[in-house]
Amino acid sequence: MHKILIIAPSWVGDNMLMQPMLQRLKQRHPQSRIDVLAPPWTAALLHAMPEVHEVIINPFPHGALQLGARYQFGKQLRDAQYDQAIVLPNSLKSALVPFFACIPVRTGFVGEVRYGLLNDARKLNKKTLPLMVERFAQLAEDSGSAIPRPLPDPRLEVSAAQRDATLHKLGLTLDKPVAVFCPGAEYGPAKRWPANYFAEIAQRLQHRGYAVWLIGSAKDREVSAKIIALGNSACRNLCGSTDLTDAIALLSCAQLVISNDSGLMHLAAAQDRPMLALFGSSSPQFTPPLSSQAQVIKLDIQCSPCFKRECPLGHFNCMMQLTPDLVWKKLQRIDHNLN
Numbered sequence: 249m250h251k252i253l254i255i256a257p258s259w260v261g262d263n264m265l266m267q268p269m270l271q272r273l274k275q276r277h278p279q280s281r282i283d284v285l286a287p288p289w290t291a292a293l294l295h296a297m298p299e300v301h302e303v304i305i306n307p308f309p310h311g312a313l314q315l316g317a318r319y320q321f322g323k324q325l326r327d328a329q330y331d332q333a334i335v336l337p338n339s340l341k342s343a344l345v346p347f348f349a350c351i352p353v354r355t356g357f358v359g360e361v362r363y364g365l366l367n368d369a370r371k372l373n374k375k376t377l378p379l380m381v382e383r384f385a386q387l388a389e390d391s392g393s394a395i396p397r398p399l400p401d402p403r404l405e406v407s408a409a410q411r412d413a414t415l416h417k418l419g420l421t422l423d424k425p426v427a428v429f430c431p432g433a434e435y436g437p438a439k440r441w442p443a444n445y446f447a448e449i450a451q452r453l454q455h456r457g458y459a460v461w462l463i464g465s466a467k468d469r470e471v472s473a474k475i476i477a478l479g480n481s482a483c484r485n486l487c488g489s490t491d492l493t494d495a496i497a498l499l500s501c502a503q504l505v506i507s508n509d510s511g512l513m514h515l516a517a518a519q520d521r522p523m524l525a526l527f528g529s530s531s532p533q534f535t536p537p538l539s540s541q542a543q544v545i546k547l548d549i550q551c552s553p554c555f556k557r558e559c560p561l562g563h564f565n566c567m568m569q570l571t572p573d574l575v576w577k578k579l580q581r582i583d584h585n586l587n
Contacts, residue, residue, distance in 0.1 A: 254284045260492070418486060426458065432464035
C-alpha cells in the first residue's frame with residue numbers, strides 16, 4: 249500500500265480546493281492510503297472527503313516554530329511508515345514534520361528556502377498554473393508532468409439525514425426558499441462587503457418570499473447582528489451557533505448564496521449552489537468559486553486586487569462602489585424570479 253501524508257493548508261477554503269489533488273492521487277494510486285495533517289477547524293470538512301483515510305490534528309499554532317515539539321511530533325509519525333509527504337503550504341515550518349518523520353519522498357514547491365527539507369522540490373510556474381487548485385493538483389503528478397485537464401471541481405455531498413438533523417437542531421424549516429448570506433471573511437475586513445449593503449439585499453429578498461439565514465463563525469456574529477438591526481428582524485443569525493458540519497448542511501438547503509471570498513464560498517460552490525461571490529481585495533483569477541452555478545461580481549479598479557487584510561488607501565472603493573443595485577442586477581440573472 250502506498251501511504252501518503254498531506255500537509256494541509258490552514259484555511260477551510262484552501263482545504264476544499266485541495267480535493268481535486270486528492271482525487272488525482274487516488275486515480276494514480278488506487279490502493280493508496282491518504283492521511284491529512286491539518287488544523288482542528290478543518291477536520292469536519294476533511295472527514296467529509298471520501299479520499300481521506302485519517303485526519304491527524306496539527307497541534308502547532310499558526311506562526312509558531314516550536315522546533316523541539318515539531319521534532320517530537322515528526323518522530324511519533326515515523327511508525328506510520330509513509331512513502332510520500334506532499335506539503336501544500338509554502339512555509340519552512342510546514343516542511344519540518346515530514347522531514348523529522350523521515351518520510352522518504354517529500355514533495356512541495358520550493359517556498360521559503362526548503363531545499364533539503366523537501367527532496368522533491370518543484371519550481372512553481374505561476375503563469376501556467378494561475379489557480380490555487382491547479383497548483384495543488386500539480387503536486388499529485390510526477391515532477392515535470394502536466395496536470396490532466398480539465399480538472400474536476402471540488403464536490404461535497406450532504407445526506408438528507410444530515411440536513412434534516414441540522415435543521416431540527418437549529419429550529420429551521422424549509423417552508424420558504426432560503427437565501428444564505430456569508431458576510432464574514434477570516435482573512436480580514438478588506439474582503440468583506442459592507443453590512444448595510446447586505447442588509448438592503450436581505451430586505452429585497454424577504455419582500456420576494458425568501459427566508460434569509462446568516463452563517464459564519466462567532467467572529468461574524470457582530471456583523472450579522474448589524475444586518476438584522478437594519479430592518480431585518482426576520483433573518484436568522486446563525487453565526488457562532490454552528491460547527492462546520494452544520495454550515496455545510498445549511499448551505500445545501502440554499503436556493504441562493506451570497507458570499508464574500510471565504511471558505512464558506514468554496515463550500516457552497518462544492519455543492520453547486522446558485523451563488524453570487526463578492527470579490528474586493530482578492531482575485532477570482534486565483535481562488536474563484538469552482539462551480540458553473542456560481543457567478544462572480546468584482547469592480548475593475550486600479551488598486552484591486554491588493555491582497556491586503558485592510559484597505560491600504562483607506563477608501564475601500566473595491567467594496568464601497570460595489571453597490572446593492574449592482575449586486576441586485578447580478579442576482580436577477582441568477583434567479584429570474586427576482587425580476
